[in-house]
Amino acid sequence: MKSLSRLMAVMRKEVRQMRRDRLTFAMIVGIPLMQLLLFGYAINMDVRNLSTAIADEANTHLSREFVAGLAASQVTNIEYRVSTAAELERMMQAGEISIGVAIPHDFDRRVADDTRAAVHLLVDGSDPTIAGIADKLRNMPIAFDTSAAPRKQGLIEVRPYYNPERRTPMNVIPGLIAVILMMTMMLFTAVAIVRERERGNLELLINTPVTSAELMIGKVVPYIAIGLVQLALILLAGGLLFDVPVRGSIIDLYLAAGLFIAANLALGLFFSTAVKTQFQAMQLTFFLMLPSILLSGFVFPFDGMPVVAQYLGEVLPTTHFIRLTRGIMLREATLGDLPGELIYLGVFAIVATTAAALRFSKRLD
Amino acid sequence: MTRELAIRARGLSKHFGSLRAVDKLDLDVPKASIYGFLGPNGSGKSTTIRMLCGLLTPTDGRADVLGFEVPEHSKELKPKIGYMTQRFSLFGDMTVAENLEFIAEIYSFPAAHRASRVDELLEKYDLTEQRKQFAGTMSGGQRQRLALACAVLHHPELLLLDEPTSAVDPQSRRDFWANLFRLAEGGTTILVSTHYMDEAERCHRLAILDHGVKVADGSPRQLQSSTGMHVVEVLADNPYHAQTALINIAMVASVTQLGVRLRVLIPDSVDDPLALVNQNLQKHKVPAQSRIVAASLEDVFVAVTMNPERRAA
Numbered sequence: 001m002k003s004l005s006r007l008m009a010v011m012r013k014e015v016r017q018m019r020r021d022r023l024t025f026a027m028i029v030g031i032p033l034m035q036l037l038l039f040g041y042a043i044n045m046d047v048r049n050l051s052t053a054i055a056d057e058a059n060t061h062l063s064r065e066f067v068a069g070l071a072a073s074q075v076t077n078i079e080y081r082v083s084t085a086a087e088l089e090r091m092m093q094a095g096e097i098s099i100g101v102a103i104p105h106d107f108d109r110r111v112a113d114d115t116r117a118a119v120h121l122l123v124d125g126s127d128p129t130i131a132g133i134a135d136k137l138r139n140m141p142i143a144f145d146t147s148a149a150p151r152k153q154g155l156i157e158v159r160p161y162y163n164p165e166r167r168t169p170m171n172v173i174p175g176l177i178a179v180i181l182m183m184t185m186m187l188f189t190a191v192a193i194v195r196e197r198e199r200g201n202l203e204l205l206i207n208t209p210v211t212s213a214e215l216m217i218g219k220v221v222p223y224i225a226i227g228l229v230q231l232a233l234i235l236l237a238g239g240l241l242f243d244v245p246v247r248g249s250i251i252d253l254y255l256a257a258g259l260f261i262a263a264n265l266a267l268g269l270f271f272s273t274a275v276k277t278q279f280q281a282m283q284l285t286f287f288l289m290l291p292s293i294l295l296s297g298f299v300f301p302f303d304g305m306p307v308v309a310q311y312l313g314e315v316l317p318t319t320h321f322i323r324l325t326r327g328i329m330l331r332e333a334t335l336g337d338l339p340g341e342l343i344y345l346g347v348f349a350i351v352a353t354t355a356a357a358l359r360f361s362k363r364l365d
Numbered sequence: 366m367t368r369e370l371a372i373r374a375r376g377l378s379k380h381f382g383s384l385r386a387v388d389k390l391d392l393d394v395p396k397a398s399i400y401g402f403l404g405p406n407g408s409g410k411s412t413t414i415r416m417l418c419g420l421l422t423p424t425d426g427r428a429d430v431l432g433f434e435v436p437e438h439s440k441e442l443k444p445k446i447g448y449m450t451q452r453f454s455l456f457g458d459m460t461v462a463e464n465l466e467f468i469a470e471i472y473s474f475p476a477a478h479r480a481s482r483v484d485e486l487l488e489k490y491d492l493t494e495q496r497k498q499f500a501g502t503m504s505g506g507q508r509q510r511l512a513l514a515c516a517v518l519h520h521p522e523l524l525l526l527d528e529p530t531s532a533v534d535p536q537s538r539r540d541f542w543a544n545l546f547r548l549a550e551g552g553t554t555i556l557v558s559t560h561y562m563d564e565a566e567r568c569h570r571l572a573i574l575d576h577g578v579k580v581a582d583g584s585p586r587q588l589q590s591s592t593g594m595h596v597v598e599v600l601a602d603n604p605y606h607a608q609t610a611l612i613n614i615a616m617v618a619s620v621t622q623l624g625v626r627l628r629v630l631i632p633d634s635v636d637d638p639l640a641l642v643n644q645n646l647q648k649h650k651v652p653a654q655s656r657i658v659a660a661s662l663e664d665v666f667v668a669v670t671m672n673p674e675r676r677a678a
Contacts, residue, residue, distance in 0.1 A: 002473040009470030013456070020458045204454035204515075207418055208471045209443045 006210050010218025018222065024188070028226055032180045032234050036241070039172045050098040050130060051303045053080035055088050058107035066119065070101065075137060077303070088122050092161060094337050095323055098124045098303055099137075117157030126162045126171060126330035127301050162247075162330045173238040174325035175298035177231060181257065182264050182292050182318045183285075185227050189268030190281040192219045193360070198278055212360050220265045227261040228254065248328035252335045256328065259345040260321040266352035267317075273359040292318040320344045371396045371523050371554035372417060376426035379412050379577075386412040388577040389426065394556060394570075399549050401568030402558035403666065409577035410558035411451060414525050417556070418448055431522055444472065447516035451527040453508045457501025461492055461511055464500055465518060472519040486514040490544070506537030513544060517553070524548065526557040530564065542567055562663045573669050580669040589660045592630075592668045594618060595638040596660045599627040599646070601653035610649035616641055619667055628658075630668055 018024060054070075056063050071078050076099055082088060088100030100122030104110065110118035121137060124130050137156065196202045205215065231254070238244035246253060268285070275281045293299060295313035302313060313319045320341040327333035335342055372394035379387040387409040394400045402410045415421040417430055419439020428435050433442040455464045465483045474482060487493045490510040495503060500511060509529060516524060526545075530538045542564065545555055549569075557568070565571050565585065572582040581588055601607035604625050611629055612620050618630040631638040642655050660668075 005473060006471055009467055012470075013459070013467050016463065017456065017458050199457070200450060200452040200454040201456060202454075203420070203450045203452075204448070205471075206420065207443065207446070207448040208468070209440075209473070210471050 002209075003211070003214060007214045007218050010210065010215055011221055014219055014222045028184065028230065029233065031184055032230050033237060035176055035180055036173065036234060036237050039176050049077040049303055050075060050301065051079050051096070052076040052099040052101060053082055053088055053091055053097045054078055054101045054103070055082045055085050056103045057084070057105040058103050060108050062111060063103045063107045066103070066107075067101075070137075076101075085120070085122075089161075092122060092124055093327075093331050093333055095327055095331070095333070098127060098130045098301065119156045121156050121158045122161055123158060124161060124331075126174070126326040127297070130301055170242070170244055170330065173234065173242060173244045174329045175296070175322045176238075177234050177257070177325050178260065178296070178318045178321040179293055179298055180230060180234060181227050181261055181321075183289060184230065185223060185261055185264040186268040186271070186288065187282065187285050188223050188226075189220060189265045190271040190275075190285045191278045192223075193269065193272035194275055194278050194281045197276075212357060216269060216357065216360065220269065223265055224258070224261050227265075228257065231257050244329070246329050247332040248334060253325065253328045255335065256321065256324040256342065256345070259342065259349065260317060260324075263317040263345050263349040263352065266349050266356060270352050270356040270359065273356050288316075292316050295319070297322050317345055317348050369396045370394060370429075372400075372428065372430050372556065374417070374426065374428035377413070377416060377423050377428050378425040379409075379416055379421060380424045385577045387416070387423075390574075390577075390579050392428075392572065392579070394554060396554050397549055397552045398569040399545055399555045399557060399567070401565045401571035402556070402574060403560065403562075403565040403571050403662075404558075404574035405560060405670070407576075408574040410574055411527050412577075413574070414448075414527050414556065414558060418442070418446055418525055444519065445522050447519070447521035447524045449512050449516045449524070449526045449529050451531065453500075453512060453532075455500050455508075455512060455515060458499060460497050460499055461503075462487070462496045464511065465515060468515045468518050474519055482518065486518060490514040491540075505532040506534060506540075509533050509537065509541060510544075513541070517548065522552075522554065524553055524555045524557075526555065528558050528560070530559065530561065538564070562661070562666065566662050573666060575670040581665065585662055588665045589662060592660045592665050593633050594630045594660065594664065594668045595633065595635065596658050596664050597629040597631060597638050597642050597655050598658045599629060599642060599653050599655045600625060601627065601646075601651060603651065606649070606651045607646060607653050610645050610651050611642065614641070614645055619671055621663075621667060628661075628664060629655075630664060 054067055056067060067078070070076055080091065080097065082091070085100075085102040088097070088102055091097045092100055102120040102122060104118075104120070107118055110116045137158075193202070196205065235246060267288075271281055271284045275284060291312060295305065295309050296302075296316055296319040297313065298318070302310060302319070305313065324338055324341050327338050328335075370393050372392055374390055374392040377387060377390040377392065378385070390409075390413060392413075402413065404410050412421060416423050417428055417435060419436040419442060422436050430442055431445050433439070435442060456467070459467065462483060465486060466479065469479045469482060487496055490513065492507065492510055492514065495507055500508065503511070509532070513529070516526075530541055533541070538561075545557070549555055557564075559565055568585065570582065570584050571588070572579050573588075574580070583591070599607055599611070602625070604622050604627055607627055608620050608622060611617055611627070616631055616635050618632055621628045629642060631641065635641060639655060639657055646653050646655070
């Protein structure tokens with residue numbers, strides 16, 4: 001009982017101080033909206049090595065030659081060979097591949113018939129730049145296509161999945177949710193403890209009966225609420241301004257966001273216990289912010305990055321949350337489709353919280 | 366002394382690397398008294414106070430505070446002590462009343478009496494008008510009253526005050542001490558650190574710290590009567606000349622100028638200190654009058670903190 005009332009006291013204090021800090025309050029609302037507008041415009045990049053699965057239903061000499069040509073282009077990295085086009089769709093839904101190549105059983109005949117497309121290219125349009133490279137693939141020179149006259153219908157027909165009109169905001173906003181939450185959550189909590197240390201409040205607080213856990217939780221809970229409000233704000237503005245849908249379950253999205261927010265807050269708290277000044281806390285946060293933006297698949301398609309960068313990206317919670325938001329919002333995936341990402345976020349949150357609690361002691365030495 | 370002790374420390378030490386911030390400190394603080402720590406900056410006052418409330422782990426030694434060993438049992442101790450930090454440590458972006466209410470909640474002060482306790486403290490510490498003012502915008506004296514009100518809100522048995530008056534004017538200091546005496550009369554034990562002599566003089570007992578070592582302790586009167594020094598006051602038209610005449614005598618432990626007067630400390634071992642001073646003044650042809658006076662607390666401080674060779678002269 002006493003513990004709960006002390007916890008409530010800390011939370012009330014945090015909310016009160018937050019409300020009075022007009023700049024912070026403005027940032028809570030302002031950052032998401034500004035970013036949303038800024039990133040609402042295109043970011044297109046040249047890419048290679050997109051993970052690809054091939055369903056070669058024809059399996060003829062000609063189709064194998066086509067696949068070899070595709071592999072040689074280096075844009076795709078053929079990782080899987082499956083038997084049906086339906087399987088390609090399932091893999092794309094689960095985020096395992098970015099491109100699916102479906103070669104119908106009558107491939108040879110279609111190649112001869114210049115009014116029909118011979119190959120269907122399934123493209124994951126929920127990733128900002130993958131859609132853009134489809135054009136490149138379509139115009140890929142293929143060895144056996146020697147006819148001088150241009151075909152009425154291209155050899156390859158592109159079917160962009162999830163984002164047929166290829167609008168960039170569709171691609172950017174799910175990732176933007178992750179980036180905005182990461183930035184605000186981590187920054188606010190990173191300075192939370194160290195600010196009180198700098199102002200001298202901490203010396204008073206640790207001399208009262210309030211426990212470390214009460215202090216930590218009391219500081220974090222108000223920010224979780226803020227994170228969820230920010231999410232609502234971005235979804236609302238994204239829907240109104242850019243027509244970005246939430247195709248999957250909104251509950252799934254909020255559950256995933258809750259876990260992601262917890263992971264970031266825990267990391268922020270850990271930073272806060274590790275540094276001595278607010279300035280250091282901010283530097284640490286920015287140190288993590290850039291990789292979270294650049295290596296998480298938000299700007300560059302994850303598959304297109306060098307292997308080392310991919311390893312680094314896998315460590316960042318943002319990477320995993322972006323996969324979740326894109327999956328849920330655009331590909332209508334459920335949490336069950338992406339269990340690995342959820343597990344990583346959960347483990348990350350637990351490890352970081354433990355580390356923060358261990359580091360924070362009610363002593364000064 | 367048969368009075369119960371609020372604090373009993375033996376051999377309390379704190380080292381930061383090679384720095385001995387506090388070195389083998391023994392301390393007996395009787396209950397319901399005001400105990401002063403007098404010492405220059407860096408003498409280990411704050412470090413000692415922090416060890417006593419469990420904020421710092423002693424490198425060596427033990428301390429018993431209100432019957433609890435620190436830092437092992439500092440958790441049980443927290444609700445019984447009030448602590449006023451050297452720096453203002455309340456929330457500047459909250460009002461006076463909000464700060465008090467927060468402290469009341471943190472100490473689980475019974476909800477039914479919270480509002481009346483806050484009103485009572487505002488009244489007692491003359492903060493009723495500032496009730497809705499942000500703590501960050503108040504004057505030094507007001508902040509200090511608020512800090513004291515917060516420290517005593519939960520009726521602590523022991524108050525630890527770390528240089529509470531370093532940022533306030535003399536009138537505020539007097540009022541502050543009036544409040545401390547009232548609290549001590551009510552049974553609260555108060556440990557207060559200071560570097561002001563006039564404040565040290567008000568304490569029931571005090572310890573003088575120098576470079577982490579307790580160099581003297583006792584009541585102010587005891588300390589003044591046991592300096593081991595004669596104090597000769599010299600009144601001269603040209604105190605500078607008088608000082609030059611006296612400073613290099615082997616038997617003189619220290620010469621301090623106070624306006625046109627000099628206070629000359631001479632060890633007890635010298636039989637006729639007045640003659641020693643007068644002879645030397647005449648030798649240098651400095652016109653002056655001199656007389657033996659009682660030691661002030663400042664003389665005590667100078668005497669106990671000087672290096673041992675000069676002290677023995």
